[in-house]
Amino acid sequence: MTAPTTPQTSHGQPIIKVSGLRVEFQTDDGMVAGVKDVSFEIQPGETLCVVGESGSGKSVTSLSILRLIEFGGGRIAAGSLEFARGSGEVIDLAKAEPDVMQGIRGNEIGMIFQEPMTSLNPVFTIERQLTDGLKRHRGLTGEDARGRALELLKEVRIPEPERRLTQYPHELSGGMRQRIVIAMAMACRPRLLIADEPTTALDVTIQAEILGLIDRLKRENGMAVLFITHDMAVVAQMADRVVVMYRGDVVEEGPVRQIFEHPRETYTKALLAAVPKLGEMRDKPAPEPMRILGDETERAMASPPAEGGRIEPLLTVKNLTTRFPVKGGLLRRTVANVHAVEDVSFSLAKGQTLSLVGESGCGKSTCGRSILRLVEANSGEIQLDGWDVRSLSRLDLRHARRDMQMVFQDPFASLNPYRRLLDQVAEPLVNFGLASGSELHDRVAHLFDRVELPRSFLRRFPHELSGGQRQRVAIARALAPSPKLIVADESVSALDVSVQAQVLNLLMELQADLGLSFLFISHDMAVVERVSHNVAVMYLGRIVEIGPRAAVFENPRHAYTRSLLEAVPIADPARRRPHDDRSFRPLSSPIFPVGAAVEPSSYDEVAPGHLVLRPLAAA
Known part of the structure; x- marks a missing residue:
């Protein structure tokens, strides 16, 4: 791979400027470089998307900006991280004192982590976790903090937000937990939002809303966004510029349309070719293998033929119903039920x-x-290859x-x-x-x-x-x-x-x-x-x-x-849809x-x- 092209010079003061970043980890086999020599900058109101394979150094780069990499056994071995604070002061985060970083994390720099369950505290309610940052950085207390937390839940389209405030992370679905993490990151209206796979756990409709929310806040507040994702369709819809990483290095950088329409590096071309596109399977009778980086061969993988032309069912589900009780009152009686699965049948x-x-x-x-x-169902039948699953002993x-x-x-x-x-x-x-x-x-x-x-x-x-x-x-x-x-x-x-x-x-x-x-x-x-x-x-x-x-x-x-x-989302920056998170x-x-x-x-x-x-x- 050839060296990446030099980024075009931007006018104005960037909110974050990363120069020559190198991050190392001490392992049993010696020192390992997670990020080797990474440089980029993000202007106010700009979205920079970082893409690359798992282990390419995307998340290490983002964690380094917040100096969280030090808590995971890593260290910034070289480079600078110049951040323009709201006061106008420019500081090098790589050399900032711990108390300064505490005032920046969650306040001027917000982060949406990749795995919501590991970034939420399992023993605190959602209200406690949403209001902690508001109390620390914004001085809100009591009903003011609770009111702002409720507003945040509404912004990320959490159903029944008043009830969610009293719940714990394990009581929510994966997608809901991810929206809670997004609300926490946005709570203090940061100058820089680092989004590490923010829509990974979300379905397409909620994803569209969240992307619209991030885009609206970016435009309204001049927020800079460092967006890390493997979803090239999201990149096409969100990015102003794109950085492609491979094994700790930046291999290509440029405006989003240039990256999609005229990629220069072989790795970038292969990355784009591997993106599944809606509609590619039209008129194809059976599932087909997906493209793999650097591999143009595809082997037919149709399902095995059924004996005698008849397809045998392995699993049969009839009228499956699963409900969860909602407790209330001093005696914790069941006052309602969550109808999680209602009268579902399929084979x-x-x-x-x-x-x-x-x-x-x-x-x-x-x-x-x-x-x-x-999870124990309330009613229904589940037959699996001769097993009556619901009637089985332990x-x-x-x-x-x-x-x-x-x-x-x-x-x-x-x-x-x-x-x-x-x-x-x-x-x-x-x-x-x-x-x-x-x-x-x-x-x-x-x-x-x-x-x-x-x-x-x-x-x-x-x-x-x-x-x-x-x-x-x-x-x-x-x-x-x-x-x-x-x-x-x-x-x-x-x-x-x-x-x-x-x-x-x-x-x-x-x-x-x-x-x-x-x-x-x-x-x-x-x-x-x-x-x-x-x-x-x-x-x-x-x-x-x-x-x-x-x-x-x-x-x-x-x-x-x-x-x-x-x-x-469509993996084509020329066919961007307007972002309006309030239209859903x-x-x-x-x-x-x-x-x-x-x-x-x-x-x-x-x-x-x-x-x-x-x-x-x-x-």
Whole structure:
């Protein structure tokens, strides 16, 4: 790769100017450079997007600006970080005293972290976490701080904001937690907002709202935005300029249209080629592999043919209902119920993929967890390859779980921080008595090969890996007992486009080789279109439309399905959509009083296998 072109000189004082940044980490194998020689600047009211593969140094660069890298065992070995404060003073953050940094973090520089569950304190309420920064940096107290917190929740479109203030992080969905983190970062109206994968856990409609919110605040307050993402469609819609990073170095930099229309570097071209685009699967009967960086070959990966031309169901779900009680009063009685999953029915064939899509909080994840009995359903039937899942005893359920595994949304929360990766991936093999001794080590090493992780990572701990690498470890662990069904809950949402392509191709290859079935839960409509045989769209706990992938994507019949598809960002800066975060409808509440009459779901078959929910009387 050739050296990047010199950035054009900007007029005016940049809010942040990074020059010659080098960040090093001390490891057992000696000193390792996470970032080697990075330089860029961001003007007021400008958005700079940093893109690159997992482990390229994007997050290390952002953490260095806030000097948080020092808490993770890193150090700034060279370079400067010149920041223009609101007072007009320009300071070098690389040399700033700790008390100065405390006054800047969360106040003049806000940060949205990649993994919301690890950036929220599990023992404090949402109100406590939202108001801490307001009390410290803005001097707000009591009702003033609470009122501002409530306003922030409304800005990021949290349903029932008054109730959310009293809840804890574990009571919220992944998408809601991410919106809480965004609200915290925006609380003090920072001069610089660092957004590290801010829309990773969000569905397309909420993503569009959040991007609109960030863009509006940028324009209104002259805020500078350092936006780190693997979603090239988001880059096309948000960026003024783009920095492409690879293995700790900047390999290309330029205006967004130049990067997309006339990329100079081979790596940048390959990165853009790997982006899944909505509509690419039109007129294609089966899922197809995705493009991989530097690999132009594609092997057909159609699902295995069914015996006798008939597709056998592996999983059958009938009238599944899962509700969560809402407690209230001094005696903590149940005063209402959250109808998380309401009268859901579908079947999943052997060797095929059914995708569940919908907004955050629509019940996708709860549906997947209910099928595996990680959450107990209130009613309904779940049949998995001869197992009546809901009637299984604890011992039988343990045996059945060898056939059904789950890849969770947040890899850091699903991995044990105190155990080496070798032991964690080996755990299912040990639990089910599938391997021991040298065979156990060999099988785990082979799983690392399959998910494109070096075997040297076997002795590492989760905190030593990037977010994308941790997700691949979680996938390897799910594959370990050779299950028949994998529930993949946002399993590739944390991955950059190239690694995402590798993992999705791996899943499709395993499906073709082993006849695996996937219940694929995702908000990325382009990925869903690429990997699915059938698609079910969920809204407020119900499936509103279900059918073959081509039917749902090419002829969406429900208004909600159409709104989801219309909200998908386009990976073309020449086709930017206007950002207006205030144009979206408020989210409806899934909470109903105890004993509320609930209408059963009934459907119209608009085409063979293509069902659309009839309007509900209460809708």
